[in-house]
Amino acid sequence: MRAIHLTLAAGLALAACDAANRAEAPADNAAAVDTAAVEQALKDNETAWQADYAAKDVDKLAGHYADDAALANPGASLAADTAARRAAIEGFVADPNLKVEFASDRIGVAQSGELAYTRGHYTMTSTDAATKQPKTETGSYLTVYRKQADGSWKAVEDFITPGAAAAQ
Numbered sequence: 001m002r003a004i005h006l007t008l009a010a011g012l013a014l015a016a017c018d019a020a021n022r023a024e025a026p027a028d029n030a031a032a033v034d035t036a037a038v039e040q041a042l043k044d045n046e047t048a049w050q051a052d053y054a055a056k057d058v059d060k061l062a063g064h065y066a067d068d069a070a071l072a073n074p075g076a077s078l079a080a081d082t083a084a085r086r087a088a089i090e091g092f093v094a095d096p097n098l099k100v101e102f103a104s105d106r107i108g109v110a111q112s113g114e115l116a117y118t119r120g121h122y123t124m125t126s127t128d129a130a131t132k133q134p135k136t137e138t139g140s141y142l143t144v145y146r147k148q149a150d151g152s153w154k155a156v157e158d159f160i161t162p163g164a165a166a167a168q
Helices: 002-024 035-055 059-063 083-092
Strands: 065-072 097-110 113-128 134-147 154-162
Touching: 035 059, 035 097, 035 113, 035 154, 059 065, 065 097
Parallel strands: 065 154
Antiparallel strands: 097 113, 113 134, 134 154
């Protein structure tokens, strides 16, 4: 339940940032944001992210996050600094049964072009702690991205919620 509240909070934060940016920047002075290009960049990023999960590459997986990012995996403590995120990723990919597939169902881009989000669904196979057998679960995720100085996009909030995937 806490993850749902945190996911909602992350989404509301992005919406508030977008509203504030619209209020502060007059439309005639604002540079047009190529939202299609941002959406494609995020799709490409998520494709690479899945490949990094398949390779169980801790360095590349950790590289998808900004230094101040927060990662919320189900049943785990919030990982809100570099060391905690890396430890969470290392523990996650150490599972010999790990297989992660995910896809965005919705992408939003703030009018400022500095923030964006993807919301989607996932299927994950991992080792059940009680039975030591592979188990498969589904759920939803919300990832908020911030544009970096080099033009890349890095996650600043990444929240995963198990259960039936959200309606698209």
